[in-house]
Amino acid sequence: MKKQYTAGMQHPIDIDINLFDFVESRAERDPDGTVIEYKSNGAWAHFSSREFLEIVVTLAKGLIAKGVRKGDAVAIVSHTRWEWTALDMAIMAIGAVTVPVYETSSAAQIRAILNDASVTLVFAEDEGQREKIESVRSQIGTLGDVYVIECGATDIIEEFGGSVSDENFQERRKAAHGNDLATIVYTSGSTGTPKGVELTHANFAFLCLSGLQFMPRACNIPDRGLLLFLPLSHVFARYMEILSFAGTLRLGLSSDFSTIIDDFQTFNPTLLLAVPRVFEKVYNAASQRAGSGFAGKLFKRAVENAREWSMAQQQGKHLPLPGRIRHAFYAKTVYSQILRIFGSNADFCITGGAPMDPMISHFFNGIGMPLLEGYGMTETAGPVCVSLPGSNRIGTIGQPLSGVSFGIGDDDEICIKGTMICRGYHNQPEVSAEQITDGWLHTGDLGDIDAAGFLHLTGRKKDLIITAGGKNVSPGGIEASVMTSPVVDQCLVIGDRRPFVAALVTLDLSDANEWLKAQGAKPVETLEQASRNAIIHDEVERAVAEANTSVSRAESVRKFEILPDSFTSENGLLTPSLKTKRAAIEQAYAKLIDTVIYVPRGKKSAEGK
CATH class of the missing domain: 3.40.50.12780 (ANL, N-terminal domain)
Structure with a gap:
């Protein structure tokens, strides 16, 4: 390493713990204080620290009754919701391994993850998720029961828990230590096939306790609140989930992005997390x-x-x-x-x-x-x-x-x-x-x-682009600048081994129409119309020109194309965590790139994708 820097610690950190210890210690410190809030019939409902601890213990007992052993992999395929958090803590409490799966995953992606992790039990959010799992069940050798959260999965598991003693739970809980595997989190795959990252109780425990030392104002003083709407399949949301138990955060759980502004104003968080x-x-x-x-x-x-x-x-x-x-x-x-x-x-x-x-x-x-x-x-x-x-x-x-x-x-x-x-x-x-x-x-x-x-x-x-002229271009800053335009949804800079740097731009139809109305112009009905609208084109050109002011001539975007499509996780061009899949996008628009943006010498440009 040509440079190194290590941040000091205020006091030592004990990492030989079970992550369930955080749930228990929160209940001991503040038994009647709110730890989880969630939306129920349009209003916020809540669990106290003591109530949530009891739910987690009962679910953990139910998993024991169902035969879940230490090291067994249990998957959760769901949006962010309180049941996700309760099941997660219960699974890890008894030394089993939580395997998060994005709710947007296809049946083939689910099959690959469940097979790679040797999953034995799955909690699916709804019948749609269950149907995806059942469609590939015959190709998953280890899979046993599938429980549906919206069909009372937690109630069923709690009923099973009635046959398990406190002593049996404590025995399993104490057998799980810091160096034991807590979860396998599959990367979202922006640069290739998702990989299963093995994280231990100690990995999360250390980072949570480090966070409490480093930024107490966020999570370790009274009256702190976090509205979490990121998917819990993402490691950042998962870290914040566990951090809330380790510290003082009141954790609000929401997965409906369309109500996020109303949720901000009714939940009143102190800390905001967002891309x-x-x-x-x-x-x-x-x-x-x-x-x-x-x-x-x-x-x-x-x-x-x-x-x-x-x-x-x-x-x-x-x-x-x-x-x-x-x-x-x-x-x-x-x-x-x-x-x-x-x-x-x-x-x-x-x-x-x-x-x-x-x-x-x-x-x-x-x-x-x-x-x-x-x-x-x-x-x-x-x-x-x-x-x-x-x-x-x-x-x-x-x-x-x-x-x-x-x-x-x-x-x-x-x-x-x-x-x-x-x-x-x-x-x-x-x-x-x-x-x-x-x-x-x-x-x-x-x-x-x-x-x-x-x-x-x-x-x-x-992602580093090296142009035909040998110029190294890091595209992130340019893309971020273009995406500040009120009409732009995504921007992908291209140009590797090409004569100049260019960009593919997608639009947000709703935002573009709001902007058009604000400019006194007529809204459009489709992305196709928006991509050919002269006023919108002029605004994108302005955003590109503004982005170019921060880089050299060789790094600047010389040409751009506004696409009549969107990059989404459903069409395989965005990861579930909303990162662009650069290789997939360039492949999907190869004809446009090769014949319109980089026009072969002596040939006229052609339309097409």
Whole structure:
């Protein structure tokens, strides 16, 4: 390693525990306090810490009665919901292994995961998920019962639990230790076939206890609340689930993204977690609501002031007096309206999973809602670095959590070491040996770390574009900038071994129509019409030109095509965690790329996909 940095710990961390211990200790510390909230008939219902502990224990007893042994794999195929969390903690409590499966997975994907993990029992959310599983049952040799959550699965398992004694449960619980496997989490597959990451009780325990030390304001002081709408099949959501028991978080569970604004305002979280796209959409929605008249001009001036305020703050300075007066005015007239979207208690936001455009970060920081960027992987059991409210350096992804080491390899690859590193990839010892050497996880990401431990992420090795002229281009920053446009849904930069850099752009039809109406233009009915709309084309061209100002001529996007389609997980072009599948997209649009964007010499361009 040409550079290394290790964050110190305030006190030692005991990792030889069962993750169920966090559920039990939360009930001991705050038995009557709310630990889980969930939507029931449109309103928030809740469990106290003591009530939730009793549910987990009863479910664990039921699993014992069903013959689930230590090391057995039990899968959950469901959206985020309280039953997911209760079953997860019950499975791990008795030394069994939770295998999360994205609810968007196809029957073939489910079959592959259940076979690879040798799953014996499955909890499916509804009949649709059960039917997918049953359609491939004959091809899964280890599969036994399938229980449907919406058909009373938890009630059934609790009934079985009546035949198991407390002593039997405690015996199983005490037999599960820190070095035992807790879960196999399958990566979402943005760069290839999903791999099963083996994570132990110790991996999660260390990272949770490190997080409590590193950022107590988020999760380890009274009256903290998190609205979690990420899928629990994703390791970040899973980490936050477990962290809530280890700390003081009141965990609100929701999976209906269409009600997220109402949920923010009724649940009133203190901590917000979301991918950058969510904050881009909030910004764009605010801009569209302002329109193009006086209110629109006021909003634009308020945006400029917020960014100026943030940039000055980042330099340890203050705006001149006139700027501070304007900032106070905008705080009352503009910023307060946007902050109200996040509820009355919102303290700060944590974001990651994709590059964040710095101008969006400066805007939210300037209005009083810092977006703290973080970084983690499935292989690290969750986030391993994040900015803090008091030391938020925009443009970085923060500092390592307590006890976490970062290294920068000779080729600028980011490497990570610590107790939270997974024990390997399930049934893939060769890949494990290649990815984890001498305790260092090789992430595949490129970056640098400064003397204060702030990590700068510059790109991904596999995404790095090398043009025909030999120019190295990291596409993430350009893509993030283009996606700040109110009409753009996704942007994929291409150009590997090509004469110049180009981009494929998809649109969000609803957002595009709202923007068109705000501009005084007529809405369109389809993505096909939107992709050929001259006003929309002009807006995308503006966004591309703006993105190009941050890079050199050789790295800039020379040509773009607006697609009449969307990238989705259903059509195989997005992962379940909404990352673009670069190779799959380039293959799907190969004809367009080869004959329209990169027109062969002497030939006219042709339309087509």
